[in-house]
Amino acid sequence: GAGVSQSPSNKVTEKGKDVELRCDPISGHTALYWYRQSLGQGLEFLIYFQGNSAPDKSGLPSDRFSAERTGGSVSTLTIQRTQQEDSAVYLCASSQSSGRYNEQFFGPGTRLTVL
Amino acid sequence: SQQGEEDPQALSIQEGENATMNCSYKTSINNLQWYRQNSGRGLVHLILIRSNEREKHSGRLRVTLDTSKKSSSLLITASRAADTASYFCATDRVRGSTLGRLYFGRGTQLTVWP
Numbered sequence: 001g002a003g004v005s006q007s008p009s010n011k012v013t014e015k016g017k018d019v020e021l022r023c024d025p026i027s028g029h030t031a032l033y034w035y036r037q038s039l040g041q042g043l044e045f046l047i048y049f050q051g052n053s054a055p056d057k058s059g060l061p062s063d064r065f066s067a068e069r070t071g072g073s074v075s076t077l078t079i080q081r082t083q084q085e086d087s088a089v090y091l092c093a094s095s096q097s098s099g100r101y102n103e104q105f106f107g108p109g110t111r112l113t114v115l
Numbered sequence: 116s117q118q119g120e121e122d123p124q125a126l127s128i129q130e131g132e133n134a135t136m137n138c139s140y141k142t143s144i145n146n147l148q149w150y151r152q153n154s155g156r157g158l159v160h161l162i163l164i165r166s167n168e169r170e171k172h173s174g175r176l177r178v179t180l181d182t183s184k185k186s187s188s189l190l191i192t193a194s195r196a197a198d199t200a201s202y203f204c205a206t207d208r209v210r211g212s213t214l215g216r217l218y219f220g221r222g223t224q225l226t227v228w229p
Contacts, residue, residue, distance in 0.1 A: 004157075031215055033216075033217075035219075041221060042203065042219050042220055042221035042222055043158075043203070043219040045216065045217075045218070045219075048213060048215070048216050050213075050214075050215060056213040056216060089156070091157060091158070093158075095215065097215070101145065101146050101163060101165060102215065103148060103160040103163055104148075104158075104160065104205075104217060105160065106150075106157035106158040106159070107157050108156050108157045109156050109157055
């Protein structure tokens with residue numbers, strides 16, 4: 001596709017359930033990022049994949065959060081045993097590389113609501 | 116942790132007026148970027164300015180960077196109602212961070228009234 005896509009666009013789940021959020025980056029982009037944005041707030045960095053390097057997981061808020069990137073392309077963010085404070089918009093972005101001057105292209109986000 | 120801080124938090128102007136938003140950051144950077152977000156969804160890249168540049172233009176946008184003051188400004192000239200959005204600055208870090216990682220501020224909510 002032409003841009004970054006994310007699915008689902010909206011997800012409503014019950015507290016304690018696991019959820020999986022998917023991101024399809026722009027073809028050929030080696031860097032992929034996950035962010036979280038709570039209502040009216042800025043972007044909170046979660047995790048960053050660059051090629052075959054070990055991901056930068058320093059932003060994951062707890063061990064309930066994990067992410068994978070298979071084959072250097074599609075990424076899945078998994079939240080286990082969801083809590084109400086996990087409710088937010090989860091944004092994925094990709095960039096051509098991790099160089100010093102690369103812009104990030106964002107997907108439309110997944111709005112997660114934990115009841 | 117956030118690197119950039121925008122101000123004001125909110126800005127309300129009439130169509131045709133200019134809008135100026137500021138961003139301050141804390142550590143040495145390679146580049147600073149401005150993004151726009153409509154309705155809490157995906158961000159759209161507006162402009163990137165390198166640390167060795169002082170000013171950059173793109174259409175009605177003008178960005179300045181003062182590395183001595185660790186600050187940047189985004190000017191939107193002749194604003195339109197369609198410019199209503201949240202605007203974020205983002206920086207990388209020269210040291211102490213993964214290359215390519217960006218740090219975003221909390222954003223400025225711009226409202227342009229017809």
